[in-house]
Amino acid sequence: MASFELLTPATVDAAIATLRAIEPARRVVLAGGTDLLLDIDDGRAAPSQVISLRRLPWRTLDWVEGSLTVGSTLALRSLEKEPEVARRYPALAQAVRAVGSVALRHSATLGGNLARAAPASDLIPVLLVLDAEVELVGPTGSRSLSVDRFLVASRRTAIAPDELIRAIRFPEPRPSAYLWQRVRRVHDISQLAIAVAWSPDRKTWRVAVGGIPPRSVLLPEVAAALGGERPGSSELHTARARASRAVALVADRRASEEYRRQLVGVLLERAVRSALGGGAAG
């Protein structure tokens, strides 16, 4: 691996100051490092400075009035081991367990996953359907963005060069599910993934598809097809049909377009049934 200088600012202010002091092209921000270090190892990234967030007080998990706020540098494994997460945000727990392996999840973070904005992220589709907000902190204070607005394209986000992700805030709990298809159960990337969530008032759905470039997207027309009440088989049928048309399903070395089209419908129906409690949907 190429050599670089590792900086470990101890406070948020120091971290922001460090960001401002170094030209963006010459430095990278390190959270868990499970994606970034591969880039450095492969020569895709050649920073002269690596700014580690490990000393910042952001490895937190807070419940406020039943809603969850996750500090950006909390290891995914800690999130996974919190029983209330699985109970209140099942899709989030399912997505976290889908990431890499146990060893990797001891290092990987929610903030890092979001900042790296990989098209194959298992977490982003779930953040989209759960309506999560990204809390950014910069030299002039903090701001919040919806995950949908935060993501710009594959590997591109709306974060400013001198901003950091402080936390990810989840609104009130709701029924949800995350299902994926991949060649291998662990240590793999999803060929296609579907996240669904039912609003707390049980009136609307949110559906997102992941595992396909350029980025995970919400599918509002598919969500609309599911209707407000418990979707029955005709709603599911319409939603499946729309889903297979709603998104440009590309072919790559991980799956063909036709296979992804097959998966999008199968996983959508299964995810909705899972969110509804595993019982019959209608």
Add this chain to the structure above:
Amino acid sequence: MRPSVRPDAAVKLAGKAAYGMDLDAPGMLWGALVTAPVARGRLRSLDLEPAHDLPGVVAIGPDDLPSLLPPSRGEPDRAIFPTEEIAYCRQPLAAVAAPTWAGARRAAAAVRVVVDAEPALVDLESLFPEWPGPDARRSPNVLAYVHAKHGDVEGAFRTADRVVEETYRTAGVHQVALEPHACLASVEDGVWRVRTSTQSPFGVREDVASLLGIPESSLVVEGTWVGGGFGGKGASLVEPYALLLARASGRPVRLALSYREEFELGRTTLPAVIRFSTAVKEGRLAARRVRLLLDGGSSLPGRDFATGYAINFLLGPYRTPAFEVEGYGIRTNKPPFGPHRAPFAPQCAFALESHLDEVARAIEVDPWAFRAAHVWRDGDETPLGQRVGPFGLRAALDAAGELARRWRAEIGPGEGVGIALGFWSTNTGAGGEVRLELAPTELRVVQGEREIGSGSVLAGLAAVAARATGLPPERISIDYGDTSRAPFDSGVYGSRTVGALGRAIVEATASVRRTLAERLRATEPVHLGVDGGEIVAITGTVRRPIRELLRPEERESGLVATGQHYARTGSIDESRVVEGAFYPFTDFTGSAHVAQVAVDRDTGSVTVTRYAAFQDVGVVIDRETARAQVEGAIAMGLGTALTEEAIWSEEGRLENPGLLDYRIPTLGEVPVPEVTLIEGYPGAGPFGAKGLGEPPIIPVPATIAVAVREATGAHVTELPLSAERIVRALKLL
């Protein structure tokens, strides 16, 4: 039985085993390869100057070879660096060495390579869209051609009740040894010396000496601990470049591939197309035509062997009154074909066993019964006329059939149970020798192989020596030496270590006993034993310490005896060979596997829920090691079956040169298999042992394919059996 502790466990767990990746020497430079950016093209220019300009960098290209090599200039047919035609993507074009790893990589990147790219030949079938015609053999793209025929094939097809024709396709698979190729080379006082992670120090010596055009006696190869071989470390790969860099720089040079390079440069099993045409008469196989197109990459080492040996596994262990086989090795713009655990046999078994299933279904016969009706029994003849036996496959098939019936009674919807067979033969290779040194308190077995992780050297040879001498294993040490000190051996491949070197140990042991008998003037056979910490010779009621039987000149060396084992194979009926070389078997090793799978019909996902192997082993030499070989082979075979596939772009670039997109199974995908070792059908090894490193991988892809078909009806004719292919076979796409 108490599990035994592997002899290499302590040194490896303590991190004290030095692998090729760990080698270090004072003043060492790091090597790196400059490789071709395209799979096919003409090399217009290669400018090493930008690399030379970097501090401490040595760079060599084709123009430097005359000054680096002795006057003989090596093998003319195998260029170390190409000067005109590029044969595959990432073919080495030049090499550099620098004081640091990063410096070497920078220097390699600095070399300016200009090529005129040409359309690459990648897809095996694009060359002969129909099938190779009679003139194809003269095509420069046909690397090998074999053809054999026996019986009235035409007549059998004419009068058949039913003819079943099918085409199968198999993928390129990589060995995925944990440790990439790595070596440390030096050239001093006319001695070329390389320490390397290899399955065959003597094989590397022969290969490198011929490549460089130097006498074998001026090259010393020392094997290191090996982080897995699986066939990929049988021949030289990085050694010639490291040696030439060492020669050019006057410094030791370490050259280690990155894992990406390991995928891109490593030599392994490449894709194939297999066509069967099978004539059935009155429920029996009447005649078979088998045709093989094997991707040979840019060259096919062993030429006829790859095709002429593989053909045997496409005919399989089944009685066949009449047959005709044709095999082509085709040149493509990929790295040269290389061996991968039981080279190409799992792919052959997949195609053949799937096809026999199809034939049995076509004539409405139970696939198990159909196999049982045709499987070789001792005394049968192979298609090429060799006498079969002793062969434990029928016993394995019976046991597998009984287990499969039990499992079938227990499965639910979406589940299926499959059985498939495989066979193999111990490859004795170019033979080998051992030297035994009997000292007062230990017996040293000196030989030329390093342990590659299978246990065949450290556990296997020790177990043979213990059984041959009667000494407890803790009194036996397995020593190795570099190629200037160790007795010759052709290497750890072909499931041959215990078979070949084990026989040499048995022979050397007999010599030791004879010498001891002379010295004791014994009238009865001499045995060895241990008394009060010392090894003793026992004959009748006499027990004498070895210490007292050694001559003065044997104080250091102990009592020395050597043993040899060179190839001993059967013969084939040459009248059945039309063209090319076909090979007889040393012995006959059978495997019958049973798999239970659960398949998600809508996504094609396969879960292997239960797996069992019945393995003909001749005789068990070391039970733990034998069982581990079978378990490991099943895990590896599940990768070939379900997920592993090298993907090349149309331009001939490997698209998945990494462990993310080239997927080997994890423990999450591999059930703990039930392993039954079948004894009683002796093979060519010591005490009747049969080689075991390769046979248990052979039936795995076939067994999974048959089970998936049982579970879903999906008849997939291509490896790997990806979820997508299964869904496609179910006509859902």
